[in-house]
Amino acid sequence: MKKPLLILIVILLLGFPESFAQDKLQSGPMVGYSTMREVLLWVQTKETAEVYFEYYDKENTEQRFQTEKLNTVHKQGFVAKLIADKVLPGKTYSYELFVDGERVERDYPMEFQSQTLWQWRTDPPEVEFVVGSCNYVNEERFDRPGKPYGSDFEIFEAIHEKRPDFMLWLGDNTYLREPDWNSRTGFLHRYTHTRSLPEVQPLLASTHHYAIWDDHDFGPNDSDGSFWLKKTASEVFKLFWGNPNYDVINEGGITGSFQWADLHFFLLDNRYFRTSNNNDAVERQMLGKKQIDWLINAMSSSYAPFKFVCIGGQVLSTEAMHENYATFPIEQRYLLDKIREAKIEGVIFLDGDRHHTGLSRMQESRDVYPIYDLTCSSLTAGAYPNNEELNQYRLEETLFGEHNFGLLKVTGPRTDRVLKMTILDKDGSEVWSKDIRAKELRYKKRN
Template sequence: MMLAQDLVQSGPMVGYSSMKEALLWVQTTKAAEVHFEYFDKENPKKRFKTEKYTTEKNLGYVAKLVADEIQPGKKYMYEVFVNGRRIKRDYPMEFQAQTLWQWRTDPPEVNFAVGSCNYVNEKEVDRPGRPYGSEYEIFTSIHKKDPDFMLWLGDNTYLREVDWDSRKGFLHRYTHTRSLPELQPLLASTHHYAIWDDHDFGPNNSNGSYAMKDTASEIFKLFWGNPNYDVIKKGGITGHFQWADLEFFLLDNRYYRTANNNYTGERQMLGKEQIDWLINALASSRSPFKFIAIGGQFISSEAMYENHALFQKERNYIIQKIREARIEGVIFLDGDRHHTGLSKMQESDRVYPLYDLTCSSLTAGAHKNKEELNVYKLQETLVGVHNFGILNVSGPRKDRVLTMKIFDKDGKELWTKAIKAQDLRYRSRRR
């Protein structure tokens, strides 16, 4: 007889959170009826249920259901039921509703994890030789930090040659990665948001010419729990979310991209429609820190590999528009490079510095890259081992402070840096 636990392939996972609803995700091993039950940790006798959903093979046996009977600021425990049978886990399954703080208190303290480049080995289809993925215990270390949410910065799975040209290949690769045992406790009690880069979009260095890009979008949306996608209605995964007084702008650096070596016409990584949306959204924001998440490095001056310096005209245009609109508090977050480092660019003393945190890699092969051609790098922040970041924002509403900390696979702190929101304002607005 099949045990109830055997009905689950991966998850459950907690997706986005708002004040009124949160997304719950799970993948079954075969077609099955799924629902979640949840309750306020302070009032466990009053239980709520999501709708029921029957998973389908063509949709990866994935269920995405909304818990919409929640109240601001409350923390909830939940259970997942498959074919009416409760799935037991030996780790917490929890989520939270965001806090209603506006007009009442200072915004709450926020802790979130960042990371990119997660390679899970599959010997049958991997390249011969030394395995490329390792040290999966890093996810246990992230889980122990107990972040409010995790923002995955691309290459969250690595599609292989056998996956690129079929929908079945996409479903297999995403399923294989999501099923990693070490990942399950982190999925179950931390909210998750994501963008992509080339390896979870398609082949290495892939771009807008990729024939399967709409399939890539479909499967990405199936396996992640962002509150929105394709906000510019042009395809792809561009999106946005807010946590407390912080805003996150999730960019798509693949769907509209010109090939890296195509110089025959106008070149773009993001495209004008996405950039126009970004600048307009940034200009509308009152957040003290405006986090722009993008798959590849933005600030680095190294015109190599796949960073935005290869698309210099577009990068300069974005910086120009940020400055023209006097948008304050911008922080770039990205991955891709298989090492971590912080870049800082300040064109003159009339403008505040733009920071770019590159955080890579989680489990894929790490490199001790010195970024010799990046004039904006902060040398002391370069890390060439598997690592992740925990970003903390705290303090009163008008004096928020961002503290970045980078940890190795065992959770040992490698470096820390604090950035005051007031230092990311234009001179006339600073104290």
């Protein structure tokens, strides 16, 4: 038998070489943080394998670059995080994943972008990003009996269709179950199972992702700083997400920040330092003084027209319910007072947890600007209406109790930036929208 015919028979029987690589892929690839000079790329395999990425500027397809090669290992959940460090500002790159030397085929775009160098040159670019929280992916053998708690996973396809610059996951991004939170093995299983959802793969591959956590991706329901595996929780969270930094206060946990164009995002940890809901024998805290003081200092040094403070739980509410910040009234007051005392402008809170969406607006007097809080929940976990009857800051027309996500777009010249908040349902249809000008979030100058 001639050699070409033999090769053809082998290919027909075994499939093309790419199928071998495909079979070894567990989840991803995912695009993590972006800067002007480097971008993080993430992937998870099913077994030990050598992985690397090749990438190229879409306007110059002949010049290709390659990341380093890494071997995924069981101890690290077969996860690899690689850096594309040959990028230039303001470019869009296509990339390819190689597993054990074979290219992985995907039927959707695999792209990333580097941030634009606009300073001293032009007005800042338009920025469009998605926010959402509470993502429950069913696994019958470990779920509670009865109706599945997770549904409407097509929401991730609707998000992908919007082609945002990045997505900001606001906590409860995965739901640890009883078999999960007492072991590192359980943590790795739950994060792997959630990350492997088919509907989310195209979104992971071409949208940059940042994340914070809440109780369900930290530990048991309503878990706090006493959780015995909180260091493991922190380790696994960092393994599966691609933020540019963590624990900037050197106290453990996941506190960090990042910038996109002229916007500044502050990623807070509301679990690692948290006092138990049932403990009134000590000074109660959700964030802790050190984290709050870091935040105030960091925001004071920021010139961003909008400063987005991202926390797993609702901040601006006068309704002390479940686990929102009103259940920690002394520390809540300390944070809000410090923002006012430092005369920090442009503050907007972004949070989740509540399994409904709503916008709150706090303005204590005419002498101060309004501070907004967008609570955006739920992506796929059980959602329900809530009128927040006791929350004096609520904007009733914004309350929505079905699966949804937020699309936030910042446009306009440097001196007059405008934020457009839009809430969309699971199919990507608009529920409501609101424009907020940066000028509205400044202190009035006195004559």
